[in-house]
Amino acid sequence: MRVKEFQAFLQEKKVDASILVSIGMEPDPNFFYFTGYEGAGALIIPQSGRPLLLAPKMEQERARKSRIKSVKILEKKRLFDSVREHVGRAKKIGMDGSALALNAAKALRKSFRKARTIDVSRKIRELRTIKTMEEISYIRRSCREADSILQQCLKNFREFRTESEAAAFLQHEALKRGLDVPFRPIVASGKHASMSHHAPQSTKLNKGLCVIDFGVKVKGYCSDMTRTIGIGSVPPAQRKKYQKLLGVQQQAMASATDAMKCSLIYDGVIRALGKDAPYFTHGLGHGIGVEIHELPNLTTSSIDRMQKSMAFTVEPGIYYPKKFGIRIEDSVLLATRPEQLTKTTKELIII
Incomplete structure (x- = not known):
């Protein structure tokens, strides 16, 4: 939904990109809010430019019906290693602290060892309060x-x-x-x-x-x-x-x-x-x-x-x-x- 406003927040906080994932049986609410997609995957929202949705090969048809115009296949490797290839070098990464389990949060930090992480979940919840x-x-x-x-x-x-x-x-x-x-x-x-x-x-x-x-x-x-x-x-x-x-x-x-x-x-x-x-x-x-x-x-x-x-x-x-x-x-x-x-x-x- 309100991607531009979220990107303005990322710019203000000097966050290079925010990574939202949905890996459970039910879609993660913040992930769904931006994508309208109920399947598994990872969403990369850069500080500027078009967001990128990574989805498994079996979900490509459904993912391409989402709000995100740029969709690529999530390779069969560790989730955040695949995400890192599309993010590149980053000094500061946004993560959804309300959705990531402890092990997933550790895996994200391991894949982005040289980057600081910031919890962006509160900002997304605030954006969600005002409906389009x-x-x-x-x-x-x-x-x-x-x-x-x-x-x-x-x-x-x-x-x-x-x-x-x-x-x-x-x-x-x-x-x-x-x-x-x-x-x-x-x-x-x-x-x-x-x-x-x-x-x-x-x-x-x-x-x-x-x-x-x-x-x-x-x-x-x-x-x-x-x-x-x-x-x-x-x-x-x-x-x-x-x-x-x-x-x-x-x-x-x-x-x-x-x-x-x-x-x-x-x-x-x-x-x-x-x-x-x-x-x-x-x-x-x-x-x-x-x-x-x-x-x-x-x-x-x-x-x-x-x-x-x-x-x-x-x-x-x-x-x-x-x-x-x-x-x-x-x-x-x-x-x-x-x-x-x-x-x-x-x-x-x-x-």
Whole structure:
């Protein structure tokens, strides 16, 4: 994506080239961000000029469909020895300290013995927080797909006997559409909803409030949303808590403005929750993009600030142990004003 801006950073730090690699079963996020390529390989981003993507021979066809115009075969030798041949002499090399395992980092330094290394991962994560128009279009599509699938799930909900059946429906519908899911869907019914990251069970759906947390990936870009519904009867006191939390969530979304400290949004939610604040046990939200959790962080200790073209979630929740839980979450884009991207109704649906 924003290669030119990253190269300006390399020039400022006097880094000759930055090397990003992806060698696991899942594409490395920073590597994917610049390439749009999900296979194995190494990306060389020089201080100036065109980046170079090295990919195994078996991945050449796929690699040549990436954003990187210059693609060459990664020779069958030690990874960083092959990379060094294309980098040449360098005094300072950028590396992704968040992605390289200890042994891989040692191998890189061994191949570039005379060069100093600098961790560039924080800078890339910062670049990723401000979305380009292309990225925003992917996130919008991802949110539309998540809405469509979740709405279909709600229509069919009476057919599900267990939490795991409902979760499987969400995941299967995504796969049917050729989409990935960034995390296993959460379906937490009754007392299970008091656990914010409950794993769906193959036991009968419990009556009461039910938290459903779901998202998909389009072109590698994530959406994330949570709706709380009712199964059977929901006590009036819990309905009242739901309406209160909904008001808090809507107020928190509306309060986000350019340059605002993210911690202030979180602190505003704590004040609005009042007596329920001790039962809000996680952060208010997080950035979304090629990872489901990116910058900015919406927590009381966050040093991040809101900026235009950030995509993030707002997800207050209250969890009364062994009793019930409620969470309401939307994906949001900060444009001229905050724009809610996930549109599924937030009225308390009773099934």
